[in-house]
Amino acid sequence: MAGRAVRAPGGSDSRFFTTTKKGETHELRQELNSPNRDKKKDAVKKVIANMTVGKDVAMLFTDVINCIQTENIELKKLVYLYLINYAKTQPELTLLAVNTFVKDANDPNPLIRALAVRTMGCIRVEKITEYLCEPLRKALRDDDPYVRKTAAVCVAKLYDINADLVEDQGFLQILRDLICDPNPTVVANAVAALSEIGDTSGRDVMEIDTSVLQKLLAALNECTEWGQVFILDSLAKYTPADGREAEGIIERVTPRLQHANSAVVMSAVKVVLTYLDSVTSVDTSRSFSRKLAPPLVTLLNSEPETQYVALRNINLIVQKRPGILESEIKVFFCKYNDPIYVKMEKLETIIRLVNDRNIDQVLLELKEYAQEVDVEFVRKAVRAIGRCAIKLERAAERCINVLLELIQTKVNYVLQEAVIVIKDIFRKYPNRYESIISALCENLDTLDEPEAKASIIWIIGEYAERIDNADEQLEHFLETFEEESAEVQLQLLTATVKLFLKQPEDTQDMVQRVLQLATEESDDPDLRDRGFVYWRLLSTNPEAAKAVVLSEKPNIADDTFTLEPAVLDMLIGQISTLSSIYYKPPEAFVMKQAPISRAEDEDLDDDDEDAEEYANEDGEDYEYDSNNADGLTGPSDTSNGSGAVDLLSMDDLSVNDAPAPAAAAAAAAAVPAAPGGGGIVDLFGGGAGAAAPPAAPVQKTVVCPAAQGGGLEILGAFVLRGGALFLDVDVNNRDAAPTQQLAVQLNKNTFGIVPAQQQIAFDQPLAPGASASYSLPMSLTPAMLAPPGSPVGAPVQTALKNMQTGAVLYFNIPVDGLSTMLPPAGPMGRDQFLAAWKSVDDSLEVSKEAQGLPFSGDVSAVTRKLQERNIYFVAGREAPGQQIVYYSFKLVQLHMLAEVTFPVGGSAAAPRLCIRSEAPPYAPLALQLLEAALRQ
Amino acid sequence: MSIAPVSQFFILSPRGDTIISKDYRGDAVAGTTDTFFRKVKFWESGDPPPCFTIDGVNYIYVRKNGLLFAVSTQWNVSPSMFLELLNRLAKVFKDYCGVLSEEAIRKNFILVYELLDETLDYGYPQGTSTETLRNHVRNEPILVDSVKSMRLPSALKTKTAPSSSIQKPVSGSGQKNGSQRNEIFVDILERLSVLFSQSGQVVNSSIDGCIQMKSYLSGNPELRLALNEDLVVGKANAGSSFGSVVLDDCNFHECAKLDEFESMRQLSFTPPDGEFVLLNYRMNAEFRCPFRLFPSIGDIDPYRMEVVVIVRADMPETAAGTNVVVRLPMPRNAVSVSSEVESRVPGQTAEYSANEHRVVWTIKKFQGSSELTLRAKVTLPNVVNAANRKEVGPVSMQFEIPMYNVSNLQVRYLKIAEFAKSYNPFRWVRYVTQSSSYVCRV
Structure with a gap:
């Protein structure tokens, strides 16, 4: 930063930047000690100018502090600005200023009193906190509201430096009293301070009851726009006693929906939505939710940044209450000059709101979007057409016609996207629109993206009997088998086997070759495994192979972006926060907050991993296909999941009988979506490399030294994260061979802990000498409880099988019930x-x-x-x-x-x-x- | 739990230099401004969304006059709140410094820090209204050149205030020596978003309007502003109100008292200092579009096609569009494009920009009830095909129509409340209609 500001010409404050000569410090020091007030002030300005461009002016500390005793507020402010910056480096000298603070805190001028309190709180030197208490206590009860509102925030500052002091001095109670202050701004700041203290301590320090509630509602109408946001957000945390109270609160809050400040509107929307759940009368509930529509639409006329925030939230709201914006689809049509991030979100809303009545209009729009210039937007528009087809059966044909028109434009990326969505349409409506296959096949050569290739190969395999030269087509792709990505290879393998089962006479050679390529040439374990399964099936029982490979596929639905109800409810409670923009629970990205569980979060804990999973995938901005584990892009064969299980002889390790046929089918559907990971892992929703980055580092202990573990050193610990239990392990591979998959089993134990996912599959094979971390979701089940009388807190006996070597390791993982099994759930009502x-x-x-x-x-x-x-x-x-x-x-x-x-x-x-x-x-x-x- | 604070506020220049940086909580991570700037600068397509997270630090930002205004936080904050706050800070700085520019902020950095101290405490937004801030701010603004050269006009000589009067800082010594003129500027600003289909029909249209004011009235008297008496708010209430103005929704500045709004469509308010928006409104109903566009494509010979765009000004003769620009995208592989406009109407030019592949047609003044035509002949290296035609368009239009508004929303009167009346202020009421997104598909 240094020196950047120097270029500005003199004649203004910027002249303070221009002194870079030697002896400057000396000069400044003289000026600072000058008896002339203006000279002094100019000198301090120069010091501050240096400070803001990053030059170290700490050596002038004493000289600047000496200027503090002044009647001139402007000068005082400057000195305080300096002090806040350098106090930490000079804690001893800062004590010199304390007297002035204490004196200023008693000044007849309220501005000076407030200034002193505000500045003292910003000096993060623990030693001065004890001097802060008395002035602060006095300021909290000051006659002037400006001083009181500053003091309220100061309590939060002090809590951050020394929490015990705040508790001991009873400041929390005084803050709570300030909620009843006659001045609304004071109320708002007290609410903000209490909320922050609540967040950092993990306790509800606000304690909203009926009388506090009335105070808050009264202050709401009077205070500044920012104060309104604070109060509305604190209202959202209150759980109404009954439907009538909820209605009453909503009545009081709805006028805020007409505020010009979008933050006030958003927070009011949050309150209304949160309380709507408690309203029992259907009519009342409907009339309240109808009031939400106009202000939400109005937000779309604000600056693009605000629009984006509104749209991300609207996409949550329409999932929860689709009725609200049902008739407003037109306002979500993209404008030519919308920034790309707004367009993408609008498209998402359009798909959520599309129905049989407006589909024609929507298709016209989407077709236009598909011809715009921005590639990402065009791709998403094409995908949107496919999603409409899957969502609305009656409109599927119209959607396909639009897609065919787009294919005719021969624009490469349009074509590739169209192929991908048409494959999904075939999955959804089998044997209905195959007449268009020929149009697709005309463009085979131009497909170069793995997903599009995989899609067309799947179509060829699935409908081999309807395509005259299916074998030639596949042959064409097989030429480059080794260069293809894993996704395409897997599809080629499956498609060839399908073709073989349908037309065994001409394709024997071909299938032989593919199986060989897959099992002998490839070092991708998924491909090898699948190859072996097919090989064995085909060689032992071709009829069984037919039944498995050509079985009926499970139906798919457009739930790509649909959230679990519990996750959705959690996010609705987070409306107008970053959480609702990222679609992640706050724990996933916020460090500055102890989780407080609210009533509605309580049944959520099990789903946290889903939420994080969703969030992870969403992190890949606008990537539609990244979270299709739900099956939208799930063409595959049912054999894969179960076959893999057999092959890896997991039976003897399996603790949990759950993943039966249904689950296997789901796994199969998930396979192409996660080319890197094994099918079984996906089945449990973990996704490849499942766990989101751990929120906090966990102290793991070495539970299995390398010598005992056949070359694997294992560190492990049980840990609670976001209310769910995980086994966090670090695996250090000290062996000579790489490893990728481990299977885990626990003996009966004190807490009945079982792994919710039995395999640890690393994204990449773990090379010798490398190490990796993994978070394995765990759950509790009574069936796994140790028999009564077993010692509490005994370590959990664990078995771990290295799927590469077959070696099984046995070791114990310590578990401390008190510190790991009780999550900070918050009190129950x-x-x-x-x-x-x-x-x-x-x-x-x-x-x-x-x-x-x-x-x-x-x-x-x-x-x-x-x-x-x-x-x-x-x-x-x-x-x-x-x-x-x-x-x-x-x-x-x-x-x-x-x-x-x-x-x-x-x-x-x-x-x-x-x-x-x-x-x-x-x-x-x-x-x-x-x-x-x-x-x- | 969105009552959460920010750690840091900063302003970066377009080159990424830190102009202002304020750490509110002593917990700002080192290097945040650089991390932020790199992310914004090297985002793959377009601008990044207004909030994003890197390494556990969340950033929220807006662009203002080329400058980047941003906050960073490690809390789960309300993004709307801080977007509004950033916009508000930009406005406050503009009110105090006269203009919002790198130079003005650098010259007034002490004033800016002082303002930042008052507007946020420990990362929580406090007062941001220009007038309450004045009680707490001691520094005088240092004017940058563009403001200094401005001279106040004499009201006797001219009826319109020069546009530079809007760059006058609100605070300052003017008031003390009594030379301050009692004037108030009222703008009824409407921005139109219209999408026409190929056949010239309106696919989608909306008006995004506001009543914007800037007050220099001494003593901050209470004012009354009255709108059309037959104004209807909310589609649901529009039943039998043919001919009246129907707003889909509107919202108000917090100073507005709405006691008489329902009955008399009258707002009373005490104007805060500086620029503020009294009322925002939105209209999605059909309205008379001031310009209608009729594009068409014809073939001249196998290698050439002709694109004709007719624009009709569908408004009274008394009104006129100014600074009209029509942009017509052309096929990327066009060898040459020659465009031609009618010579009988002066002040218009049409030029083909080969880099951007489009014809830009500018019209200085577009009189109401008139019609203008652009003809562009496009030569292609190949035989004209459907794909080439697809590449033509959509036609977009940009304009401003002074003293004309589409919604018919009117200010019936603006006056000082009786009891506070001690003088007659100068009132400058302007109606302006602008294009926001005015597009016709081809």
Whole structure:
């Protein structure tokens, strides 16, 4: 940065940049100490100019600080600006300024008071925090709202530097009191500060109840636009008691939809959508959601940046409530001058809103888009036509006609996309539109992209009997077999086998050659495996081969971009945040936040990996095909999945019987989508290289040294991430041979942990000396619980099979129930708790007297202790001689309800612990964990 | 949990130099500005979307007069909020510095830092209105040359204010010595998006309108602005309102009081200093398009074709389009293109730009109720085929029509509320219609 600003001519502030001579520091120092105020001010300006262009002016610290004692606000501000920048490097000297701060905090001028408080909070030197407390406390109760609003934010600053201090000094309570402040801006800043503290601490420090709610709603109408956003966002976190309350809140919020600030509109939309779920009357709900349409459409007239944010959110909203924008499809038609990122999103919305009534209009548009200049946009438009065909059966033929017209243009990339979508259409409507195959075959030579090639090869194989020279066509592709990508090779292999099964007389040589190429020449394990399977099938039982290879394909649907309902609900709760732009849960990309689970997230934990998977794929901006594991581009043969299982003799390792035929079919569908990974892996939704990058580094321990592991050194640990359990492993290959696939099995264990995915498949074979990390999703099942009486916390006995060498390794992975099995789920609502408690039969309750459990008589201390372990206080009541407290927590995904009865008044009885759970087999375990947490 | 702060605000020059960079939370990662600039500069196609994430840092940015305004954050923030904020900061800087340019910001960097201190605290947006900021900001703006040379006109001599008056900083010494003129500028600005089919029919059309103001009234009196009495808001309410103005939706600046809006279509408000948008509105209903386009393609001989574009100004004679530009894309392999316009109407030229493969037709003044024609003869290296014809078009048009608006939304009056009336301000009301996306398919 240095020196860039020098070029500006003098005669203005920029003249301060022009001193680069030697002795400059000396000169500056003299000027800083000059008695002339203007000279002083100019000198400080020069110092700051140097500072902003990155020059080090730290040596002038004392001289600048000496200027702090001034009545001139402009000069004071400049000195403060300097101080904030350099305080960290000179913590000792910064203490010199403290006196001035304290004095300024008592200045009669509110601007100076606020300035002092604001600046002190920005000086991130721990030593001065203790001097900050008294001025801050005073400022929080200042007469002037400007000072109070600055002080509110300052509490958040202080919390970041020294959280304990804020708690001890009772600042949180004062902040909560500020929610009732008469000045709306103060309320808004208090809400913001509480929200941040809540996010960093992982606790709900705001505690919105009915009276707070009313205060917030009142402030909403009065405060600045930014304050409105803060308040609306905090409202979105509140769970209304009943439908009537929800309606009332929506009524109060809807006027915000007419605000000119798009952030206010978006946040209001979020509140309305969140609360709509609680509205019971269908009519009311419909009339509320109708109010959302005009403001959402209006957002499309704003700057392209705002449009983009709105569109990403609209694409979520129309999934959740398609009715809202049903009749507005025209406004999503692309404008000539829209930036590409807006066009792409509009196209997505169009596909979501297309129906039998508007399809003709939409097709006309899409056809125009397919002839524009931007290649990416054109491709997506062509794909969109295919997706319309799959979505609307009655319009399929019209869509195909448009595609044929586009093929006639002979534009290369249009052609390739058209072939790919036509293959999908064939999958969806088999034996209906084959008459167009000839038109496709005319253009074989121009196809050069793997996906398009794979698609046309699949079509040839599938409809070999209708194509006169199918064998010649395939022969043509076979010439270059070795140069093709894995995707194309796999399709060629399958298509040739299909052709052979249909016309065995002419194609014996050909199939022989392909099988040979696949099994002997190729070093791609997928191709080899598939080749072997076919070979064996064909040689042992051709009829079975026919049944498998030519079996009926599972139907496909256009759900490419459709989100799991639970993930969708989570994202709807995140509307108007980055999360809703990336379609990722915040945990996946935000570091600055402890996850707080809200009521609606609670059943979500299992799906987190889906969410992340989706997000990962979406990361490949606009790539339609990257997430077709759902089957849209899933032409393949059912043999593959099950065949692979047999071949790898996984039977003896299989713990979980689930992946039966249905799953195998799904796996087969997924194969071409993930050329790099094995079919079985995809079946579990992990995708190749499944796990998203771990949110936080986990301390893994060496569980299997290389000597014991046949050359593989394994580090592993169980870890909770986003509410789901994973086994994170690092594999260091110390062997001489590469390895790519490992199969995992766990013995019965304390927590009943089973792998949700039995194989670890690395993207690339793990070369000797290389190492890789993998996150294996885990789940809990009662069937795998160790028999009662086994020691809690015993390590999990694990077996790992190296699929390349066949060697099986046995080792233990330690698991600490308290620190890894209880996710930060947040407390359960009282009503929810009560309902859940009642729903568990009394006979399934487990309880015990905790003999010798130390109890000081202070329930809140116990509560705090438990909260550290993610066991949350729900409610408490007093009974004669005892105090009964209810806690909720989660054992990975399972809700646990706890009741702890403390003796009071000198009773000698031991505290009584009691657990109820939706999963009764886990109750004894939860009881032990609770006891352990209490005894800590 | 979107009440989340940003770490850093920065302004980069078009070359990627950091002009302003402010770290609000002491947690900014080193090198963010460079990482950001590289990503923006080397994005594969076009501009990257306005928010993206690199290595756990999220960036949100807008372009303003060639400068990049951006924030970085590690929190799950509301992108709309910070996009609005960036736009607002650009406006505040413009209000204070007079113009928004690299030079103006560099010269006023201390003022800009002071403004940044007030507008965001610890990364949370605070007050951003120009007038409340004035209570907290001490630095005087340093004018850059283009503003300095501006001279205030005498109201007696001229009825229109020079366009440079809009570059006058709102704060400053003018007010103190009483030489400030009490004037207020009101623009009813409508931007049209129209798509015509080949046959000249309207496929899609919308008006994106706003009432924009810039106030220099002393004492900030309360004002009343009245719109058409028969104005209807919301399609659902438009039942029997033939002939009246029907807006699909509208939204208001936060200063607007809407008590009398439902009954009398009247807004009362205390104008904030500087430029602000009082009302945004949107109309999707059919309206009379000011220009209609009729393109056609014919063959002259096997190697040549002729593209004719007729443009008709479908508006009263009193109105006229200015700075009209019509762009007509041509086949990429065209050997030569000769274009011709009618010589009877002066002030128009048509030129073929071989680099961009298009004919650019400019018309200085396009009178209402008139019709102009462009003929372009295209010579091709091959026999004219369907693909060549496909490459022609779509025709896009750019224009501005002063003192004319399409929606018929009118300002009936703008006056100072009775109780606050101590003087008669100068009111400059302008209607302007502009093209946003005005395209005809061929």
